[in-house]
Amino acid sequence: xxxxxxxxxxxxxxxxxxxxxxxxxxxxxxxxxxxxxxxxxxxxxxxxxxxxxxxxxxxxxxxxxxxxxxxxxxxxxxxxxxxxxxxxxxxxxxxxxxxxxxxxxxxxxxxxxxxxxxxxxxxxxxxxxxxxxxxxxxxxx
Amino acid sequence: xxxxxxxxxxxxxxxxxxxxxxxxxxxxxxxxxxxxxxxxxxxxxxxxxxxxxxxxxxxxxxxxxxxxxxxxxxxxxxxxxxxxxxxxxxxxxxxxxxxxxxxxxxxxxxxxxxxxxxxxxxxxxxxxxxxxxxxxxxxxxxxxxxxxxxxxxxxxxxxxxxxxxxxxxxxxxxxxxxxxxxxxxxxxxxxxxxxxxxxxxxxxxxxxxxxxxxxxxxxxxxxxxxxxxxxxxxxxxxxxxxxxxxxxxxxxxxxxxxxxxxxxxxxxxxxxxxxxxxxxxxxxxxxxxxxxxxxxxxxxxxxxxxxxxxxxxxxxxxxxxxxxxxxxxxxxxxxxxxxxxxxxxxxxxxxxxxxxxxxxxxxxxxxxxxxxxxxxxxxxxxxxxxxxxxxxxxxxxxxxxxxxxxxxxxxxxxxxxxxxxxxxxxxxxxxxxxxxxxxxxxxxxxxxxxxxxxxxxxxxxxxxxxxxxxxxxxxxxxxxxxxxxxxxxxxxxxxxxxxxxxxxxxxxxxxxxxxxxxxxxxxxxxxxxxxxxxxxxxxxxxxxxxxxxxxxxxxxxxxxxxxxxxxxxxxxxxxxxxxxxxxxxxxxxxxxxxxxxxxxxxxxxxxxxxxxxxxxxxxxxxxxxxxxxxxxxxxxxxxxxxxxxxxxxxxxxxxxxxxxxxxxxxxxxxxxxxxxxxxxxxxxxxxxxxxxxxxxxxxxxxxxxxxxxxxxxxxxxxxxxxxxxxxxxxxxxxxxxxxxxxxxxxxxxxxxxxxxxxxxxxxxxxxxxxxxxxxxxxxxxxxx
Numbered sequence: 074x075x076x077x078x079x080x081x082x083x084x085x086x087x088x089x090x091x092x093x094x095x096x097x098x099x100x101x102x103x104x105x106x107x108x109x110x111x112x113x114x115x116x117x118x119x120x121x122x123x124x125x126x127x128x129x130x131x132x133x134x135x136x137x138x139x140x141x142x143x144x145x146x147x148x149x150x151x152x153x154x155x156x157x158x159x160x161x162x163x164x165x166x167x168x169x170x171x172x173x174x175x176x177x178x179x180x181x182x183x184x185x186x187x188x189x190x191x192x193x194x195x196x197x198x199x200x201x202x203x204x205x206x207x208x209x210x211x212x213x214x
Numbered sequence: 215x216x217x218x219x220x221x222x223x224x225x226x227x228x229x230x231x232x233x234x235x236x237x238x239x240x241x242x243x244x245x246x247x248x249x250x251x252x253x254x255x256x257x258x259x260x261x262x263x264x265x266x267x268x269x270x271x272x273x274x275x276x277x278x279x280x281x282x283x284x285x286x287x288x289x290x291x292x293x294x295x296x297x298x299x300x301x302x303x304x305x306x307x308x309x310x311x312x313x314x315x316x317x318x319x320x321x322x323x324x325x326x327x328x329x330x331x332x333x334x335x336x337x338x339x340x341x342x343x344x345x346x347x348x349x350x351x352x353x354x355x356x357x358x359x360x361x362x363x364x365x366x367x368x369x370x371x372x373x374x375x376x377x378x379x380x381x382x383x384x385x386x387x388x389x390x391x392x393x394x395x396x397x398x399x400x401x402x403x404x405x406x407x408x409x410x411x412x413x414x415x416x417x418x419x420x421x422x423x424x425x426x427x428x429x430x431x432x433x434x435x436x437x438x439x440x441x442x443x444x445x446x447x448x449x450x451x452x453x454x455x456x457x458x459x460x461x462x463x464x465x466x467x468x469x470x471x472x473x474x475x476x477x478x479x480x481x482x483x484x485x486x487x488x489x490x491x492x493x494x495x496x497x498x499x500x501x502x503x504x505x506x507x508x509x510x511x512x513x514x515x516x517x518x519x520x521x522x523x524x525x526x527x528x529x530x531x532x533x534x535x536x537x538x539x540x541x542x543x544x545x546x547x548x549x550x551x552x553x554x555x556x557x558x559x560x561x562x563x564x565x566x567x568x569x570x571x572x573x574x575x576x577x578x579x580x581x582x583x584x585x586x587x588x589x590x591x592x593x594x595x596x597x598x599x600x601x602x603x604x605x606x607x608x609x610x611x612x613x614x615x616x617x618x619x620x621x622x623x624x625x626x627x628x629x630x631x632x633x634x635x636x637x638x639x640x641x642x643x644x645x646x647x648x649x650x651x652x653x654x655x656x657x658x659x660x661x662x663x664x665x666x667x668x669x670x671x672x673x674x675x676x677x678x679x680x681x682x683x684x685x686x687x688x689x690x691x692x693x694x695x696x697x698x699x700x701x702x703x704x705x706x707x708x709x710x711x712x713x714x715x716x717x718x719x720x721x722x723x724x725x726x727x728x729x730x731x732x733x734x735x736x737x738x739x740x741x742x743x744x745x746x747x748x749x750x751x752x753x754x755x756x757x758x759x760x761x762x763x764x765x766x767x768x769x770x771x772x773x774x775x776x777x778x779x780x781x782x783x784x785x786x787x788x789x790x791x792x793x794x795x796x797x798x799x800x801x802x803x804x805x806x807x808x809x810x811x812x813x814x815x816x817x818x819x820x821x822x823x824x825x826x827x828x829x830x831x832x833x834x835x836x837x838x839x840x841x842x843x844x845x846x847x848x849x850x851x852x853x854x855x856x857x858x859x860x861x862x863x864x865x866x867x868x869x870x871x872x873x874x875x876x877x878x879x880x881x882x883x884x885x886x887x888x889x890x891x892x893x894x895x896x897x898x899x900x901x902x903x904x905x906x907x908x909x910x911x912x913x914x915x916x917x918x919x920x921x922x923x924x925x926x927x928x929x930x931x932x933x934x935x936x937x938x939x940x941x942x943x944x945x946x947x948x949x950x951x952x953x954x955x956x957x958x959x960x961x962x963x964x965x966x967x968x969x970x971x972x973x974x975x976x977x978x979x980x981x982x983x984x985x986x987x988x989x990x991x992x993x994x995x996x997x998x
Contacts, residue, residue, distance in 0.1 A: 107823035108709065110758035111809050119815060119823045124467055126815050126823055128803040155803050212805060 076172055080203065082165035083148060085133055089165070089199045096150045096206045100164050103144040104129075113212050117160045122149065129158040135209060136189070152210055159209070170194055175203070243339065246287050248452060250336055253280040257329050258522035261322050265525070268317040278307045284332065293345040296335045302357040303328045309361055321360050323529075326522070328353060455548060458509055465498075465505045466798045472498045473795065473819035499796075509549075513591045513600070514542030516555050520562050524587065527566045534573050534584040535566055541591040546598055550692055553672045554600070557665040561602050561688055562587065564661065569606035569686050579683065581605065593694070600690040609680035611637035618646065638678040642666045699799055701816075701826065703792040704775065706754045710824045711788075712797055712816055713775060717829040719783060721791060722774040729772060734885070737951045742774065742785050748885070749776065749785045750952070752836045754827075757811065779833035786832065795819075799826060811835055864981065865933065866950040866974065870920030874950075874979040877933060878969075881984045883941065884934040885949055893930065899992070902932070902943055909934070911943040912991045914982075917967060923947045935984050942988050942996065966990065 080091035081100070106118030106129055117131035127149065133140060145160035178190040191205040260277040264270055285300035303325060309315040331353055338346040472495055479491045517539050528535040546554075570576075570585035577583055590601040611634045618624045618640045624632075640646060644663040669676050674692035701712040702721075722744065724732060733751065734741050740751040751774070774785040797816040806812065810831030818824050863879035886904070893900050893911065900911040911932065915922035932943040953974060967990065969983040988996045 105822070107815075107825070109806060109809075109812075109825065110760055111811060112806055116805065119825075121817055121821055121823055124470065124817065126800045126802075126817065128805050130805075153804060157803065157805070210805065 077169045078172060078175070079167055080170055080201070081148065081167045082201065083146070083159075083161040083163065084165060085136065085138055085162050089196070089201050090161070091168075091194075091201045091203045092148070092150070092159075092206060093203070094167055096152075098149045098151055098156060101147045101149065104147055104158075115212055117145075117158075120147065120158055122156065122158075125156060127156045127158050129160050130210070130212075131160050132209075133160070133162075135212075137185070150206055152206060157210060168196065170196075170201075178202075243291065243343070245452075246291060247336055247340055250284050250287065250332070253284055254329055254333055254336075255518060256280050258326070259518050261326050261329070262521045262525050264317060265319065265322045271311075274307070274311055278304070278311050281307055288345075293335070293339060295347075295349055296332065296339070296345045299328060299331055299335070299350050299354060299357075302354045306357050306361050315361065324353075324356050324360055326526075328357065453508075458505075458548075461505050462509065465502050468498055469502055469796060469798055470817055470819070474821075477819040502796075506547075509547050510545040511548050511551050512543045512545050513551065513598075514539070516551055516558060517542050517589060520559070520589070523559065524562060524566055527563060531567060532572065533566065533570050535570060536584050536586045538586060538588045540589065544591040544593060544598060546692070547694070550598070550672055553668060554674075554690070554692065557668045557690075558600070558602070560661050560665050562589070565602060565604040565606065565686070569604040569608075571607050575607075598692045598694060600692070601687060602690075603685060603687040605685050608682040608684050608686050609638050609641075609678070610682050614638065614640045618643065621646065638680060641678065642676075699797060700794060701797045702775065702794050703818075703824065704754075704773075704788040705790045705792060706758065706788050707760045710792065710818065710822070711754070712795075712824050712826045713777070713786075713829070714813065714826065715794065717777050717779070719776040719778050722776060722785070724772040724774065726770050726772065736885075736949055739951060741952075744776065744785070747783070749783060750836075751785045751787055752832065753787045754832075755789070757832055757835055777829040777833075779829040782833060784829075784833050784836075797824075797826070863952060863954045864974065865952055866979070867931075867933070867946045867948060868923075868950060869914045869918065869947045870922055872918065872920060872980075874974065874977045875914075875946075876974060876979050876981045877944075877984050878981065879952060881935055882933055883936040886932045886934055886943070887929050888932060890928040890930050899995075900945075904934075904941060904943070907941065909941045909943050910992050910995045911945050912987060913945045914987070915945075915947070917987055917991055933984070935988065937985070937988070937996065940995075942992070944984060944987065 079094040081094045081097050082089060082091045084090070101122075104120040104122070106120050108118050109116055115131050115134045117129040117134075120127050120129050129147065131140075131145075132138075133145075141162070143162060145162060146164050147158040148161060148164065149156055149158050174194045175192040176194065178187060178193055182190060189204055189208045190202055192203040194201045194203065257277055257280050260273050260280070263273050264277070267273075281300055281304045285297055285304055288294075288297035288300060306315075306321070306325070310317055310321070315321075331350055335345045338344065475491050476495060479488050482488065520539075521537060524535055524537045565587050566585075570587070571579070571581075573583035576585065586605050588601070588603040590599075590603070592599050611632075614637045615624070615629045615632060619626065619629055623643050623646065624640070641662045642665075646662070666676050669690055669692070672692055674690060676691075677689045678686070679689065680686040700715040702715060702718055703710055703712055705711075722742075732743050734743065734748075742749045742751050773788050773791050775788060775791070776783060776785050795818075797818075799814045800816060801807075801814050802809075802812060811828055812825050812831065813828035814826045816824055816826055864876040865879050865882050865885075866874060866876050868874060888902060893902055895901070896908075900913070902909045902911055913922065931946050931949050933946060933949070935942045935944060967983055967987040969981045969986075971978060971980050973979065
């Protein structure tokens, strides 16, 4: 029985987010993106990773933040036999969290966000928001 | 002395418990199974051929060889039950081959059953490493009984395994190492690599009459028998598909690298280097071609199984079926073949089971008792087309609708409005089946929707056509998604896009000065006169909804790419045309897959990504194809006689106070604009000098008895209609638009010169019969 989960953390504005490390293939710095006209606004573009074309999801847009000019970092996740990149402001550490410190998200979280938020944990002073990768990638075109 | 390495290993294998420790033993078994599987396919085909042509000696010989090979392998690898069954079949075949027995349906059925049993045993071997426990006594007895016309029950032949050479009517035996082994000892001592003794249990006392030289005899045999049906064992090698996939990927990457090198050499001036890269270019292209070919397989490999399936099904349904195959050499990538195998099988089974009628019913209907199922495959336009046709009972729209209603899959209102085509497509609804009895063969209602899903998963399309009582045809279209395609690279708003060459017709460059001459505007829609055609123009920047769009570009010219989108042609306006390149098609992620304007993406020589445009998708987005019009549901005039027409292009115009009239575009040769002054009179008939001839004019306003609107700029709009070699002009006030879609024509409100009334863009529009108008107004000119 696993006693800890490894969570890869990242920041968008002042918010502290995390994703289970098992979904993540790698993290890389900003990559030039090819814009995809007509795609949903949350699609940041396409990036070339060692010859593979990876779709990049603009996390600011996805989570409802206003756009920023900063060059985002890429968190490459495995999703349904392909790779998707999550564009975030910057990447934090991978931290070990004991299983019993995970709490379900409180009820007063707004509708959309409620679906994306898997759990939350208290890490020192900050609140770590664990996101659900499958929900993140449910978007329409 | 002939020594077969396999035989040594088999001898060693008989030592108890040595199986796992022999390297390569699993390999041998795998190879045996794969070879046998190929043989079984040949046998399936062969037996059906034999049934239709009982004197086909070469097929019989091949069948014999296949059974014999399987038997030999079974013996060597010590699968006694498999060996016994195949041996019994072989003896029966020997009699047939020597002409000592006549071929009957009963024999064929029994032999086909043997093939099935062998298949099952092979599966057991695959799973468990042994050929099971079923001795198949009944089958063996059957095979033995069939060997003599008069039944010989309980003959000593049933214990055939121990008979001596004399009773076997096979070719003269050659001594092999086996025979020596068998005769000499019941126990053999062998030393393995570790120099340990292995004790051997008694070997099978089965005399092998022919040395089972699997590798050697096959090539010899097929060369001797020149009529052999192209045995796949000729000079071929079996390769793991995973390895081929890897090769394909590597070649793809090589192509990308080559592109990169080429790009940088254009800058380089070192001619020696350039020469080397050119050589690299050549080699890469050929390598790419070759590797792609390795994965292409003829569709015949799928079809070969159908002969057996159809035969068995026909027998069990008590129908007479003939299967005709055309284009079985049409090649498809292996992955596509795998994907369509099941759907095609299902469709063929449906045809036999539900499509074709019983012979009695057919005769009553005036058809031949034997039903024909035709399978056609061919390449066209970058697609593989597969058609399955049966001349059976066809589909009944009424029956389908009734069934769908009964199952609650559609509403009554929907059913009433449905066209025949839509009714046919009800078959694709999950949970649908009109079979009176759901047979265990097909009709479980899980079929056609799964078929369609499978085909759509490989980006294909499926269509149903049928005439009740006559035929049903299913057409499948699959894109040849070969990963590397030649494409044209274009630029639009500083981004590069790729257009597959297969859609490309031509490139047009228009000087900005000539634009007005060649481009006409029908309302807002630009149309380009390309030679004799009116080509709808689409601006790529607009379709991609890119900002900073400046249509009248700062360029000194307009670049038009003429594309083929399905059946239509269109002109795509882009900023600039770069060059043609071979690109590796990378599919788009699921997240982007349903954007119809893109067919994938590729990585360019410099590492940047370009999207690949889909011609049909762009055309659809621009509203050029099949814009299915929503009928004005408010006017649910049930008294109106409705007739659904196929897709038609209509030219919309206005005259006088009537804002919206239409003329079928296929009756329109050209749209002209001329100065009112140029209209002359012959007597009282208005004419125009047009293209070196005199063209009579008919004013639509006069025909419809309305006041013609006054054109402030004294230009006249003329719709030119051609009959034979003569032109006739219909003068209208304004030409508005061209739309395409399915319209319902209302025949009730007809007036002379009007074909019907329909609803176009929420407006009631009369559709004019231009021929009738001409006939009425200028009969003397028109009826030549």
